[in-house]
Amino acid sequence: MGELQDASRWIRRFHPAEDSGVRLVCLPHAGGSAPFYFPMSRALAPAVDVLCVQYPGRQDRRHDKAVEDIGEYADLIAAELKPWLDRPTALFGHSMGAVIAFEVARRLERDLGFVPLTLFASGRRAPSRYRDENVHRRDDDGVVAEMRLLSGTDSQILGDEELLRMVLPAIRSDYKAIETYRSEPGATVQTPVTVLTGSSDPRTSREEAEAWRDHTTGAFALHAFTGGHFFLAQHQQEIVRIVSEGITAAAAAS
DSSP states (O other): OHHHHHHOSSEEOSSOOTTOSOEEEEEOOTTOOGGGGHHHHHHHTTTSEEEEEOOTTSGGGTTSOOOOOHHHHHHHHHHHHGGGTTSOEEEEEETHHHHHHHHHHHHIIIIIOOOOSOEEEESOOOTTOOOOOOGGGSOHHHHHHHHHHHTOSOHHHHTOHHHHHHHHHHHHHHHHHHHSOOOOTTOOBSSOEEEEEETTOTTOOHHHHHGGGGGBSSOEEEEEESSSTTGGGGOHHHHHHHHHHHHHHHHHHO
């Protein structure tokens, strides 16, 4: 699998676990990058082989054309994952990544007949729940204000104007993708869904998180945590436990 890793600009394996019987694919939030999931990868290894997706337009892919459409993201990522589906695989997505994970699961089921073990949808309202948001149309100061509100970017980067100018185009493209996304009416997956949500997330209410139940014909569970949009930072140990136990149970059931 090392050759696959070298050949794909989309996949990062920080802790390869060749002997693991299961995989987890992690999809970042808007403006996020693969290293966001380094701690989860380290915590789950070697029991789980974790693949972290690196979107274009940032870090080592900063010269690659950014994507501005969730459907295009899902098409590209589903294609990249085909060589990795040699073992049971779960998906984890935070914020925008949760919606991309949902659309990737739809494509894997529809096009390959591959049903992921489970989908962990973190920090995002259900695909059918929309809000009128326009961050991608704001000026640079407006985009930075949203980033500060959600506390999703390291303060050192926010304070470095040169670095900020480098990442803002990718962040804006991500916001355009998620803010213009509309799921197909009645879209569901067979994949079981586990929702993780923050009790004071300004972008997802409890009711909007519960609505994920309507998007799976499989099992559904919801876990609420104290904190805002990036509640993961304060609850890493518990979330790793939920993910580990969820993958283990789903693999045993399959």
